Amino acid sequence: MSHPYQDPSRPIPERVADLLARMTIEEKIAQMHAFWLFLSQDGLHRTRGDAFTGESDQSQLQARLKLGLGQITRPLGSHSVDAREGVRALNALQKFLREETRLGIPALSHEECLVGLMTRGATLFPAAINYGTTWNPELIEQIAAAIGDEARSIGCHQGLAPVLDVSRDVRWGRTEETFGEDPYLIGVLATRYVRGLQGKHRDLLATLKHYVGHSFSEGARNHAPVHLGPRELSDIFLLPFEMAVKQANAGSVMPAYHDVDNEPAHSSHYLLTEVLRNQWGFDGLVVADYVGVSLLYQHHGVAADPAEAAAQSFNAGLDVELPGDDCAAHLRQALERGQITTAKIDEIVSRVLTEKFRLGLFENPYTDENKIDLQNANAKALAEQAAEQSLVLLENNGILPIAPNAGKRIAVIGPTANDPLAMLGGYSFPVHLIINDMTSDASDIVTPLAGLQAVYGDAVRYAPGCVILGERKAGAPVFPGDVTDGSTLSLESPVSRDTSLIDAAVQTARDSDLAIVFVGDLAGLFQTGTVGEGSDTDSLNLPGVQQQLLEAVVATGKPTIAVLTGGRPYLLNGVEHQLAALAMAFAPGQQAGVALANLISGKATPSGRLVVSVPKSVGAMPYFYNHKLKSAGTPIAFHFGSRYPFGHGLTYTTFDYANLSIEKDTLDIETGEVVASFDLTNTGARDGVEVVQLYVRDELASAVRPVKELKAFARVALKAGETARVTLRVPVDMLNLTNAALKRVVEPGVFDIQVGPSSANVPLHAKVNVVGQVRELGRVWRMESTSSVARQEAHAGA
Structure with a gap:
């Protein structure tokens, strides 16, 4: 050397x-x-x-x-x-x-x-x-x-x-x-x-x-x-x-x-x-x-x-x-x-x-x-698993799941049903190329239509109903600095307003026993899509004429399932309550169709839970579950709140929460830990996964605090009729806030402990009292909660 x-x-x-x-x-x-x-x-x-x-x-x-x-x-x-x-x-x-x-x-x-x-x-x-x-x-x-x-x-x-x-x-x-x-x-x-x-x-x-x-x-x-x-x-x-x-x-x-x-x-x-x-x-x-x-x-x-x-x-x-x-x-x-x-x-x-x-x-x-090792079997299996576990079922009147041998004629409708790129996020390779007017092979992507056809065969008939963007291309976005005053520009949306395909889709629905309508958005950078970097929106209505399409299909009277795909939630303006089922798949990736077909057919059970609140109105924006009390306005604004809250999601079974106990209701501010245990029972006829969530509210603090904050969670799989004793442990360090000196501190006081299946559904409550002097956290502090599950035998005949 x-x-x-x-x-x-x-x-x-x-x-x-x-x-x-x-x-x-x-x-x-x-x-x-x-x-x-x-x-x-x-x-x-x-x-x-x-x-x-x-x-x-x-x-x-x-x-x-x-x-x-x-x-x-x-x-x-x-x-x-x-x-x-x-x-x-x-x-x-x-x-x-x-x-x-x-x-x-x-x-x-x-x-x-x-x-x-x-x-x-x-x-x-x-x-x-x-x-x-x-x-x-x-x-x-x-x-x-x-x-x-x-x-x-x-x-x-x-x-x-x-x-x-x-x-x-x-x-x-x-x-x-x-x-x-x-x-x-x-x-x-x-x-x-x-x-x-x-x-x-x-x-x-x-x-x-x-x-x-x-x-x-x-x-x-x-x-x-x-x-x-x-x-x-x-x-x-x-x-x-x-x-x-x-x-x-x-x-x-x-x-x-x-x-x-x-x-x-x-x-x-x-x-x-x-x-x-x-x-x-x-x-x-x-x-x-x-x-x-x-x-x-x-x-x-x-x-x-x-x-x-x-x-x-x-x-x-x-x-x-x-x-x-x-x-x-x-x-x-x-x-x-x-x-x-x-x-x-x-x-x-x-x-x-x-x-x-x-x-x-x-x-x-x-x-x-x-x-070089791309697309190996393990990676593809993980992609399918993620797509499956991430679907959030918001509504279901009992229509789902649909057995493959049920003999139902299924209309698959919507602009995202057979669009491979609609299954992807903006930072996926095929979508990212659009900004440079390049294309890439999308044959690895299983669309919802392809996935359903693989399971239901000839029972599936398809009609797109509309398009979201007539052409995917770079376009000509204008950036700040390119013009003297961007507020004077008149920029037109490239989203399609063409309704000519709706009638054919409606007829397809009429000729079927039920309809599954796939609607949503398209990821694309800098306005090459309707969501993604530089593709912001002024509305939470479905882009283009998708709302008209959905309403027209629902008006046929045929049971209609809507599946929202894309990068953000959208409002359906009251149609939510006319649907037989509603699910959010977001952007499920290359195994989208396989995962969606597994969930719709009942081969898999939904276990996803919302991580963004679905607001009642675009006027509620910005909205998030962990807001402060006065965020609602005084009096509470009519447009405030969430239609489907953070943490919400249905399964094909039901769960019951009971018997909450707190190991110690007085906690030392230096070493304490909230230890909350409760019984979780699968009260339905199917196996399922519940995502249990623990929230905390600081009742009196030196600074304004959110109405509640997630501090622990766990995915718990239970067989039909099975009960488990779930324990969640939250270190007192996690009850911290930033003080006026910009230091993380834990303050003594009473904290409300809330446990349930979503931020808006917390049937179990308890209080703990943190005692001691205000404590400043050092560089190293306990940042995560833990969970454990003790299972009991399923009840006979459940």
Whole structure:
């Protein structure tokens, strides 16, 4: 070995120090940004860009690469490329960096991986909101592990997931990317997702995003300002990030596009350094959201030019600019101006190099194309399991399940019944390509129609009834900064208003014994869809003429089942109560049709529970179950509230809650634990799964508190007639709030304990009294509850 940094037997800090001392300022800056390229096996790489992200200078690319590179942006996820070809091209880049640059520093490769690895041929898992509705942390960890395995197999070192935004307003297009509206549930699922994706050795970096408060934007509009005080920011929005950092050792964090109280997240030293590193002990990489640094001067107007924007972000705590070098390329100018110091650059580059050494990139920069592993049997089985467990049954008059041999003629109707892309979230590979007018094979996706035909055969007849979007294409979105005053624009929706297909669908329903109508939305970025990033809405009515279609089918008098697919709940304007059944499938992924057919036929039983409240009216927005008492207005506004509340979901059986007991009703503020036990009985004739939920209300506090907060939950499978004694344990630490000094504290006082099947149905109540002096929590505190189930024998004849 010619230099200490090239010797893998030396400690990583020693290797970092040696390499850093050998680097020029240009080589250091090169480690602080990425390039977004269409890679080629022959080394003739092309820069990639679009209207939002821009692109790097192609003429300077080779010279810039000679200096090294921090990250390569989505080498296989930016376009439709065969995995083997993509890996060969990535290896070609790594070979150049290792062998033809002065210091031989390889690049980190990152890809999107929220709903599966976002590359051609990878498994297409359900949307993140489906992950939430499973209420199954163990399953989410398994899914993330499968995604991580696929990512590693194509040479990916960092995945840009999970999304920890706490849903507040379902008009926001990115609702589908969230785990729901409860910070604790999100934190638990995030912890499991990170553990699964990163593995035991953190050899793939998970990226927590969008840090922080992104989902509470003004008017639920993408990138819009967020109006939050620091205490609510801490209690609601920071909590999931804190849990994933402290409990799962998350490797990366991505700040959000918006500003909070006039401070952009990308230039917030308080958030990126004080909270994240100093208070929580985060030791990974902070990477920019795409062009988030540029927006400091382009949109936010807090930096004069790219150099100052880069200085602000890197001084605040950023480590790597993504997806390119828009601002980092100007860091020498910022250095000459005195806007950033060499010491700060060295600090940042040391963190970048530390991760590269820790991940073993210097010793193993290449990927074996013969070990690519996409769509294996385990991943597909997990995708089907997630789709099955995530369906939420909201209404059922007894029509479901429908036995395959029932002899019923079934009309399958609706624009999402046979549309493969309607089963996917916005960050799935086929949907993501639309923004660049590209397409990808969707043959792996089983549509609801295909799934039902496989079970019911010739009994199924199909009519689309309408379309949501006549054409899926990039279109021409206008971004802030492109125009002087966006409020004066007249923008027309591309959603179809064509009703010409409704009559045929109605006739199909009349000729059948029952109808299953699939309605909802289409994920697509920047208005290429009706939900997704940059596809926000002003209404919670079904897009286009779907309401007319549904009403027309119901008017035939034939029993009608509605299945809502897509990324947010929609209002059916009273039709809900005319339906024989209503279910929310959200975006169930590639195994959608198989899972839906299993559930409709009774082969499987519904077990999903809502993780976003379905409001009574769009006027209730923003609405969430864990609101404050005065959120309803005074007097209570007629439009306030939820038609189907957080935690709600039916099964094909019924459950009874009884005999709640609290182990100790007086709890020590230092070591106490709420231990709540109760009997849960399956009182129906079918086996089923109940999701038991424990909520807490702080009756008297030093700050205004929510009306209730989820603090424990468990999925409990019971056979018909079976009873189990369920015990939920909640550490007193979890009863904390953020005080005026912005410290997490536990206060003495009385807490109402509520147990039941949803946030609005809590038949069991008890009180506990926390005693002692106000206690400030340290860096390490007990963040999660636990559960146990003691089963009893089923009653004979049940």
